Amino acid sequence: MESYNKWKCEYCGKAFLAEPFIDRHFDRRHPDSIQQSPSSVCLSDYCDVYRCDVLSGHRTADFWDVKLCIEDDIVEMKDKCKAYMAQCIPKNLSQNATRKLSADLDEAVCSYLTCSKYWDVPVPGSDAATAMYIIMSILISFSVLVYYCIFYQYFYTDAFSDNISYDPIIKNHPSYRIHSPKGEIRQRSQRGFP
Ligand SMILES: [Zn+2]
Structure with a gap:
């Protein structure tokens, strides 16, 4: 089922509008x-x-789903789940293998049958993705902080204005001369009225 109105046969790739059609298709084309x-x-x-419904994203x-969850009902379902999973474990496995498979099935399926986890959708690799997002967020925040520190340092402290007098391009700019000591202004006047 790809969506409510798209059912695709994985054997031949044919698509159908509803479940009864694909059932009929299986009966006719792929009875084996x-x-x-x-x-x-x-x-x-x-x-x-x-x-x-939860895992397929249909619900x-x-x-109210969360608030009205009854823990006793869900515990009953969890017990049922564990009984089903026990039936799936092959009888000829060793004791250790049985215990491991039972724990894995419980973790993957039955552990979600609690009121707090029922609506959780496990996404493969989500832990790594979350860690990456956290690291990127910290790096970006740090970069922004450094940027504003440098910005503040250059435009709101004396450090920048102390340095500009050594820059011949800025020193010769008219706006610099207006705010320069008297000697500089006199020099411009002398040039204007030789
Ligand atoms: Zn088919």
Whole structure:
């Protein structure tokens, strides 16, 4: 499902407007791909524990969803989730492997079944992205601070005006002469009335 009205067959790339059409397409064109043994399952039957609506972006939490969350109900769903995950773990694994896989499945699926985490959407690499944003923000803030320090130093302190007298271009500029000591003005007058 790419959107509510676009369902795409991953086997041949054909797109359909609604779910019943793609179901029919599978029956006709790809019957071999349909698991029909008694033990086969459809993952969408477990959407309550997989939070399909949240992860697909079709539902986002509003104020009342968060406020009216009942922890007991969600704990019940979490227990159900753990029971489902236990059924998914192959029986022939070692004890350590079973424990590791169980912990991974719990972390990836069941741990989100609490009122505080139910609406969270895990994004791969989000931790690295967040760290990058924080570092960039600090660097930009520091650069701006340094810029304004230099700006202030040059235009609002004596350091800059002390230096300009050594610059022949600025020294010869008319606006400089007006504010110069008397000797400089006299020099201009002498030039005007030789
Ligand atoms: Zn197809």
